[in-house]
Amino acid sequence: MNKRFKTKRSTTKVIPFIQSGDYYFTKGLRAYRRRELYKAKKYLERAVHLEGNEAMFACQLAVVLSELGEYQASNEWLLKIVTELDSDMNECFYFLANNYAHLGLFREAMNYAEKYLEREPDGSFVEEVEDLIDLLSIEQEALDDQEDLIMKQEKARTLLEKGEFLAAIDALKAIIGEYPEFWSAYNNLALAYFYMGDTEQAQQILQEVLEKNPGNLHALCNRLVFSHYLRAEEDVADLAEQLACVHPFLTEHRYKLGATFALIGRFDLAFKWLRHLYKIGFDGDYSFYYWLSYSAYYTGHEQLAKTAWGKAMEQSSEKFGQEPWAVSSKLMRWLTSTDIAEVLYGLYMMSKSLTADELIGYQRVKSELPTQVQAFADYIFYSDKEVPSFVSDGYAVMDELWQRNLLADEQLHITWFRVFLHASTTELHFVNHCAWAAATEYVWRQMQGQSVTQKMMAQKYDISSATVQKYVKKVRQWLS
Template sequence: MGKQLKPTQRKATIVPFIQSGEYFFKKGMKAYQLGDLYKAKKYFERAVQYDGNDASFAFQLALVLAELGEYQFSNQWLLKIIHELDETMYECFYFLANNFAYLGLFREAMKYAEMYLMHDPDGDFAEDLKDLLELLKIDREDVENDEQETLIAMQERARYLLEKEAFEEAIVLLETMVANYPEFWAAYNNLALAYFYSGNVQKAQEMVAQVLDRNPGNLHALCNLLVFYYYLRDGRQVDDLCETLSCVYPFFIEHRYKLGATFALVGRFDLAFRWLYHLYKIGYDGDEAFYYWLANAAYYTGHELFAKHIWEKVVTLNPDKQGEEPWALSAPPLDAELQRIIRWFYRKNTAEMLYGLYLFSQSPYKNDIAVSLAIRRYLPAHPLLRPFMDYFLFRMEETLPSYVANIDQIVKILMANNDEIEETLYISWFSVAINAIRDNELFANHAAWAAAVEYVWRRQQGMNVTQKSVAAKYHVSPSTVQKYVKRVKSLLS
C-alpha cells in the first residue's frame, strides 16, 4: 500500500470568556433599564462577588434592593460603602434616609438626612432632601424609640379601621395622631379619607389643602384630592390633576402602587396600567386590591387575556369577587358616528383599518375607555395593528415604538393641508407607512413624508402638480421632496 497522507491537524482557536465584575455590572444595568429588577439584582450581586471593593457596584445593588422593598439589605450595602469603600459617596446618606423613612424609623432617617446636608449642602439631592426632612420630622425634639413604636402601631390600627370602613372610630384615632404628631402627614391623609367617606366632604378637602400647603407635592395628598374630584364629578379638575400626576415618577414602590390604583379608580386605565403592570413585572407581591385594579386596567386597555389571568388571582384571594369581572359589564350602544368609523374595520385592507383608528382618535369618544374597548373588539388580532390600537384607542405612547406617533403626526399634517373628504389620500399614506415599517423606517421628517405622499397621490389621480409647488406647501426643499418621492413610489410599488 502506498503511503497515506496524514490528516492535517488544525489548532483550535480558543476564545477566552472572561467574566468580571464589570461584565456582570453592565448586564445588571441593561436589565435595570429594561425594568427587570430581579434580574438586575442577580447580576449586581455577581458583580460585587467578583469585585467587592468597587463602590459603584455596591451602590447600584443597594438602589435595586431599595426598589424591591428590601430596605434593610439595601442599608447594609449603603453603610458598607460609607464605612469601608468610599466615605465621599455622600449620596448614600440620602438613600439611607429614604430607606429608614420607609421602615418607619424616622429618627434614623432624620440623622442620615442631616448628615447628607452637612457633607454636601449643594449636592444633587439637597433640595429633594429638604422636602424629605419635612416629611420625616414628626417632632423637632428627640422622639424616643417607644414613641416611634407607638406611632407605627397607631398608624397600622388606623389603616385597619379604614379598610373595615369603621370611619368614625378611625377619625377619633387619626385626630389624636394629628394632634400629637403635627408633621406626620400620613395621619393627615388618612384622616382626610376618613372624613370624605363618612360624608364630611368639606373637612376632607380642608385636610388635604392643609397638607399640600405645609408639605407641597405630597403624593398621597394629591392622589386623595384626585379621588375627591372624581367622586364630586369635577371633570375639569380630574383631567388637570391627572395630567399633572402623569409626569410623576415616584421613588418608593408604595407610591407607585398608590398612583396606579388611584388612576384606575378614576377611570384613567391607560395611566393605571403603566404603573400596575410595572409593579407586576418587577415581582411586586400585591394584595387582592392590587390584582383587582391590575385586572381592570389590563382589560380596559385591551389586554384581555392578561386581565383574565390576573382575575384568577383576585378570585383566589377573595371568592366573593366572582361575577364582578370587568368583562361582565355590557358594552355601551354605538351611535351613527361610531357606526361610520366601525365600517372601516370591516375592510380587508390594513391601511383602511388604520384610517378608521385614526378617525376614532379624533372623535368625541376618544377618552371613553369603555367605547375604546368596544371598538377594539371589531378589529382582528393582527400584530401590525396592535401598537396602533394601543396608541389610537388607549393613548399608551410611553410603551410603543416611536414610529407609531410619527405616523400619527404625518397624517395630521396631511389633514391640516387638505380637505377632509380626500380620504384616499390618507389611506394612501397608511399604505406607505405599513410597507415602510417593515424596513424599520422611523418617519422622522414629517413634512417631507407628507409632501411626497401628497405629490404621488395627486399624480395618480391625474392632477397637474409639481414637486416644487408641494415643497413650498409643506415648507421643505424641492430636493428633499424629490428624494422622498422616490422612496414613496418604491414603497407603493
C-alpha cells in the first residue's frame, strides 16, 4: 500500500548570531581576570574593531597590551583615547606615564604623571602616580649630580662640532682625567682624532674603551663608521653583522644604532630602529628625521619618508632639495654632465649616497664615462685595477671638505674637483689632505665675496696659516 507523506512546513525561525562589541569585551575581561592575557588581547581587539568609538574598550585593550610588554601599541591606543574618543578619561595619563617609564623615556613619563595629578588630584591612581614620580625624581637627582660633568661634555662636544679639534681634545682629556670611566668622553676623543686624520690614534682609543668596557655600543658604532670611511669593507661587513644582533634597551642607544646603520648605507637595519623610535613618540632632532627619511625611502616606505623629510625641514631647511627621492635624478644629471668636475662630483656622491649593493646597479654607467674619470670610477666601484695614489688622495681631500661642510653649496665641492683635474696633470700626489681642502675652501669663499681669512681656515682644518698660504697659491694657479 502506497502511503503519501505530507511535508511539514517548519515553523522554526533562523536567528543569526551576531556578537556585539559588548560580547567580546565581556569575554576579554573574563580572560584578563584569569590572567589569560593573549586571549584577552584577541577578544578586546575584536571588541574595538566592532565598536571603535567605545573608549572603555580601547582603554582595557591598552592595559592588556601594556602587561604583555607591548608598550608602543598600548600608547597608540591611549593617545587615541585622549585625543579622539574621550578627553576626560584621565586614567589614560597614568597608564601612559607607566608605559613611557618602561620604555626608558623618563621625561615623557614625568610629563604624563604630572598631567594626571593636575586633572585628578583625588583620583584613584594618585598614590601610584606619586610613587612613580618619586622613582623618576631619583633618576633625575642622579642626573643632577652629574651636572658638572654634563656641562664639560657639552662644551667639548660644541668644540668638536665647530671643528676646533685641538681644543676639543684638550677638553676631553681633562674630562677623562677627572672621570676615568666616563666612556662618552673617550668616544668623542676618538672622533676628534679621526677628524684630524689621526686614524691610528682614534682606533687605539676605541680599542681601549672596548677592553675596559666590553660591548660599549657607541665605541662599536664609531668603529663601524671609521671602517666605512676607511673603506675597510670586510670590517664593515663583520661589524654590521655583529651590531645587527644587538637589541638595546636605552632609547639613546637605539638612536645611535639606527643613525650609524643609515650613515653606512644599511638602510634596512637603520629603518628597523628609527621607525621604532618614531612610532613610540621619540622627540627627535633634525638628524633623526633626516636619517629616518632616507632609510624609509630606500626600504620602500615613501609616504613615511616624505613625512619625516617635512619634519626635518621644519627644524632646518638648509638641505632643501636634497631629499632622498631627488638623489637618483641628481646623480644622473652630474654623471651625464659635459663638465668633468661635475662628473667626478657625481661619482663621489654615488659613494656617499648608495650602498655597495646599489652601486652594482650603476656598473653599466662606468663604461659610458669620459676617459678622464675612469681611474676615479675604478676607485668608487671597488675595481680590481690598481688605482694611482693621487686618485685616493683626491677622494680623501673631498672627504675633508665633506665632513666639515656637509651643508655647504655643492659648488664648493665641485670646485675641488676642478682643482684636482688641473693639478693632477703635473702634481701626482695630494697627501696633505687638510691643506688642499682648506686652501680650496678659502679661495672659493673669497670668490663668493665672503669674509674669510687664512687664519680661520687654518684653525678649521688644524694646520698652520703658513701651510694654508702655500696651498692657496697652488689652488689659485689651477683655478685661474
